[in-house]
Amino acid sequence: MLKRLIFILIVTIPAIAHGQIGVDFHYSNLPFFGVHYEIAERFRPEIRFGTDTFLEDISFEGVVTYDILNKADYELYAGLGGRTNDFSGLVIPIGMNFYPFEEKQFGFHFEVAPILGESDILRGSLGLRYRFQRE
Numbered sequence: 001m002l003k004r005l006i007f008i009l010i011v012t013i014p015a016i017a018h019g020q021i022g023v024d025f026h027y028s029n030l031p032f033f034g035v036h037y038e039i040a041e042r043f044r045p046e047i048r049f050g051t052d053t054f055l056e057d058i059s060f061e062g063v064v065t066y067d068i069l070n071k072a073d074y075e076l077y078a079g080l081g082g083r084t085n086d087f088s089g090l091v092i093p094i095g096m097n098f099y100p101f102e103e104k105q106f107g108f109h110f111e112v113a114p115i116l117g118e119s120d121i122l123r124g125s126l127g128l129r130y131r132f133q134r135e
Contacts, residue, residue, distance in 0.1 A: 024127060
């Protein structure tokens with residue numbers, strides 16, 4: 001059910017909203033790769049795929065974050081989502097994106113996310129973020 005909901009959100013939101021697509025990689029003990037769609041420069045639905053695992057064991061996450069603080073060089077965000085497979089449950093990401101270069105497409109991020117469910121854990125991650133340029 002959660003996988004269907006995530007798929008529907010990822011397919012329909014870009015069709016109805018003007019935004020910007022991006023990708024990111026989070027490095028942690030539970031590393032993952034994400035694809036997001038920025039809407040109105042504040043909302044960011046994202047689907048995340050666990051990495052460093054066998055294909056049949058990939059964990060999926062669907063989150064929606066909101067930029068509480070949205071400046072040219074950095075963003076402070078919080079959100080809510082869900083996770084399947086390993087450590088499934090509710091995900092509450094809180095983080096910061098930094099864009100230190102003149103072109104604001106490439107940046108870095110830091111995130112802390114409690115995952116509440118099978119096993120309550122606190123995941124911390126850092127990594128890279130890239131936003132594809134709008135036309």
